[in-house]
Structures are given as C-alpha cells and as structure tokens.
Amino acid sequence: MKLIIAVVQDQDAGRLIEVLVEEGFGATKLASTGGFLKQGNTTLLVGVDEDKVPHVVDVVRRSCYGREQLVTPLTAVGRSIPLIPKPVQIPVGGATLFVIDVEEFEKA
Numbered sequence: 001m002k003l004i005i006a007v008v009q010d011q012d013a014g015r016l017i018e019v020l021v022e023e024g025f026g027a028t029k030l031a032s033t034g035g036f037l038k039q040g041n042t043t044l045l046v047g048v049d050e051d052k053v054p055h056v057v058d059v060v061r062r063s064c065y066g067r068e069q070l071v072t073p074l075t076a077v078g079r080s081i082p083l084i085p086k087p088v089q090i091p092v093g094g095a096t097l098f099v100i101d102v103e104e105f106e107k108a
C-alpha cells in the first residue's frame with residue numbers, strides 16, 4: 001500500500017476531493033500553510049493499493065491548476081530611504097505530490 005500526500009491550492013481542493021470520492025478513493029483533508037508564501041493551502045492524504053497510484057495522480061493532475069500569485073518581497077528593511085518593494089508574480093501549483101510506502105494499514 002502507498003500513501004499519497006498531495007499539497008494543493010485551496011481553490012482546487014473541493015473539486016479534487018469530490019472526484020476522488022466519486023472514483024472510490026478514501027481521502028483525508030488537512031488545512032496546511034506553505035512555508036514560502038505563508039498562506040493557506042490544503043494537504044490531502046490518500047491511502048491506496050500500489051496499482052492505483054497512477055489513477056490518483058491522474059485525478060490530481062486533472063483537478064489542480066497552476067496559477068500566478070503576487071508576492072511583495074521584503075527588501076526595504078534597514079535602509080535609510082525605504083524602497084517601495086515591487087510585487088512580483090510567482091507560479092504556484094498545480095500540486096506537489098509525495099508517494100510513500102505504508103508499512104501497515106489497519107482500521108481498528
């Protein structure tokens with residue numbers, strides 16, 4: 001068995017869970033925060049048999065979209081004449097996926 005950990009944007013999470021459940025997969029949704037942007041995102045845990053991993057990865061690919069996000073860099077700190085930092089666009093998502101081995105799976 002494998003555990004798929006998928007970090008996705010909040011905007012994509014609802015639809016992704018819907019499709020996973022429709023297609024018969026169990027999923028757990030966790031509220032998470034990105035370390036770089038310090039903004040909310042969603043982490044899904046999906047436990048599946050190994051042969052189903054490509055199917056889940058395909059569902060994630062079809063449900064999650066890359067977007068540009070405006071970020072203001074902190075460059076003005078410590079300067080006598082403060083600069084007004086210019087916001088920059090950075091790409092975020094579709095999804096960041098980890099597939100890991102599950103040693104044991106039980107429902108007690």
Ligand code: 2BA
Binds near residue numbers: 039
């Ligand atoms: P954040 O850490 O908030 O990162 C948001 C986006 O900022 C990233 O999108 C990437 O485009 C950019 N970014 C991240 N670190 C950067 C850096 N040091 N310099 C420049 N740009 C940087 P994604 O790569 O699509 O990642 C989306 C979210 O997935 C991340 O949110 C984080 O929550 C998670 N993630 C990504 N890589 C990860 C990893 N190796 N381990 C754990 N979580 C990860």
